[in-house]
Amino acid sequence: MTKPRIRTVLLLVNLVLLALPLGGLWMLRLYESALVRQTETELVAQAAVIGAAYRVAWLEEAGAEAPSLLASLPVRPQPEGWAPRYATLDLARDPMLPPPPDAATPPDPASAVARAAGAALTPVLAEAQRVTLAAMRVTDEAGVVVASTGGEGGLSLLALEEVAAALSGEAAARVRARREVADVASSGSISRAAAFRVFVALPVRAGDHVIGAVLLSRTPSSIRQALYGKRWELAALALGLLAVAAALAGFTAFTVSRPIRAVADQARAVASGARVEPRRLRRSAVREADELAAAIASIAQTLERRADYIGEFATAVSHEFKTPLAALRGALELLQDHGATMSAAERAAFLDQAMADVTRLDRLTRRLLELARAEAPRAHAPERADVATVAVEAAATYGDLVSLSGAQGVTAAIAPDALRSILGMLFENVRQHAGPGARCTVAWSVADGVARVAVRDDGHGISAANAARIFDRFFTTARGAGGTGLGLAIARSLAEAVGGRLSLAPAERGTAFLLTLPAAG
Template sequence: MAAEPRPSIRRKPRIRTVLLLVNLLLLALPLGGLWMLRIYESALVRQTETELVAQAAVIGAAFHAGWLQAAGPEAEATLAALPLVPPSEGWAPRFATLDLARDPILSPPPEPTLPAAPADRFARIAGEALGPVLAEAQRVTLAGMRVTDHAGIVVATSGGERGLSLAGLEEVAAALAGNPASRLRARREPATPAGLASISRAAPFRVFVALPVRAGPHVIGAVGLSRTPSSIAQALYGKRWELAGLTLALVLVAAALAAFTAYTVGRPIRAVAEQAKAVAAGARVPMQRTRRSAVREADELFAAIASMAGTLERRADYIGQFAAEVSHEFKTPLAALRGALELLQDHAATMTPEERAGFLAQAAADVERLDRLVRRLLELARAEAPHAQGPAAATIGAVVEVAAAPFIAQGLAIAWRGAAATAAIAPETLRSVFAILFENVRQHAGAEARCNLSWEIAEGQVLIRVSDSGRGITAANAARVFDRFFTTARESGGTGLGLSIARSHTEAAGGSLRLLPIGPGAVFEIILPAAPGRAAES
């Protein structure tokens, strides 16, 4: 019967769990890379938005100063005519808010339109002074820049929209209402291929930012900036050395995972396989414990191989010892038989009829002893051969009655008693065990001996005791009574194999047979698993 796995083995993961975790981790690497690229693309957009916000804040401050200078003493009256848009109190930082995963990419901005009225006079003056600054700044920032008055009419630009209205542009309208706005819009012209090191941007959309220009509680204009963010390819090219290091790190991680899998799964199994090969080749080497195994199958395999190796070694020892014992038992009758035959062959003519009859009788007795030995050896081989135990049940009383009948006919007194009980053993096997014990009483207990047999059921087991009224077994012989070929009744036909066969039968059925140290005669105890509710056989 295979041994149950130890609790420490049960706590370890199985190979499929380790492989699943490794594969999930390997799968997570590229998925994580894609996720990181998406986050990085959003970071590029936010970086562009932050830069545009900073530039717009500076341009707005310059426009505000130019407007106040141009308005001079008329500034208060002009502002009074504008709607009130109360500003927030204290500091008003503007952080990047765009996110590619959340914000849609809108259609390209509409074309500027002709205004119904000219731009604010003071805004035009401030815009004329700001125009050259925007054009020069564009050379460095690469951003499109526009400054409008309070009605959305462009008064300063890095392009050619001066005098046109941007009031229809959503983000400009929001800025004129006092709310900063950022949008993602598709490019009006298709993205042109650009080299990785080029300053041209290949992204298919632009970032639009619009900030209001305030003068107290009034909005005197808006600053709108737009720029195409860097593409992933260009950004990755700029980080090519860092990415090369990351790639190398991923390769090392993959190699480490492969080494971990080989260490935790392949190494212990390979070590056990090498030990199994050594055992299969006949080497008598101790099974070395596979250390640091991290999976349950490796420990289970080691336990199974160690058990198999131990079984093979015990079987080899048993066969060697058994062969020596058999050769010893066969040697004496064979030598006697050979001597008798040689004497008859050489001196039969000079022998008297009585002498020839004596030698022939001796030879016949030796042949009969050899025959008994062979039959007993076959019984022992069948009893000790490993075989699957099918469901079986034997009624104790019925089996005892059948087994005792031939011995009672020969004059042996046998009595038995016990309640109805069924043991989980084949009836013919149990009959063989009883017959061996009855034969043991007949050979050793004396002609007037009686044999008593009783049984009971306790804790799911059938306890059977077979005792006799003979002189018992000495302490020295009791230690060897189950040894093969040990007998004190060799002259009366004893082979010394009966009790070994009986014990093998009971152990094969999951029970036991032992000699109890009580008297006055010999007392053997058989313990067998009970089979309640089974159909009895006899």
């Protein structure tokens, strides 16, 4: 399973934190639409009751003339069976219309039947308004107000599209801006809290004819009122949001900060020189923290290996230097104490011994410098060496000791000087260890992107006990002949520095080394 990166975790956390207030705003807008639909539903229920009361009063007032009066009205077929009217307003979809136009003087007054039915209904509207706080109007079939809570009796509302739709047989609901937008309402106010009103108009039917319309309007409850009414619940929600934020912070600390802090503690221990035991840190949820922990563990192990290497190296160097230094010191002390009484031959012998020791120390020093350069990691530009050319140059100083064979054009990705040093150390190894009269052959080839150089001799070979140690620093069986035990170690380090390898190869007679190097393009 691929773990997310730190930036992904932080991005997700920030998106969640951003979504909290944005989601709250969206919920408030959604709740405001719910308040509008709730008001619309209440007005529809009230209008249905008022319309039913007006129809009963109109039919009673019309009496026997009802059939002829209805016959003079347009036919507006009504749906069969139940005809529920659901809330449809949505603040996100429906436009906010301007305030309703003022009532106008009608060309003809309302009929006597409509006026009588409206008069009987007016006290009912006035009493109901005290509870519902809605503005109520009832019009006749021509849109003339016959009952109202606002003193608009005898005026026409036909210019209002909601009334026109109701008189055509269709229910209508609209959201319109209030005229009194400057009024400031308290948290307990119902009718003065919002800057718009909900208008609902229902037709009043008698069979397939529309005998009037009921128009109701009211300001819905505002978000402020709703929030005030739910203040304790909102306080609990705020505490919940704080808990979510704290949980997100804890999640971030658990997945990012804590693992990085543990890695930092381990890095400080490494920097202070303490030996850090390799242990598995608690794995985190992000990739970078695991990569950093692995890198620190690798650094700690590398430093520990370097420290062990330096300790072993210092021990070996001190041992290698101790013998020639002790011999040199002894020779110089003897010359200092007894030089005057010695013969010329004795003084020459001691001086020759001192010079030999100095020469050995000089050789050791140079070899150590070569080893340090070979093992020191360093960046370098890609280099290439023609194996045939370098092999000829390296073998030039060894005369008949070396014979060469190999294809032309084999190029290895190594500096010519480095390849020359490797081959020279292998040739020197043959001269010092293969025995008198031994010869070596060098053959090279390239395949699969790898250049191979095989160096074989026909000498005494290497015993099984010594074969496992020939690449160890300071291991030599030719110390008396000037061997330092560093040549093969240097050669292997030079090969490994470019991604190659120097190894001991099986041989029926003598000794064989195989040098593999990356081939140059």
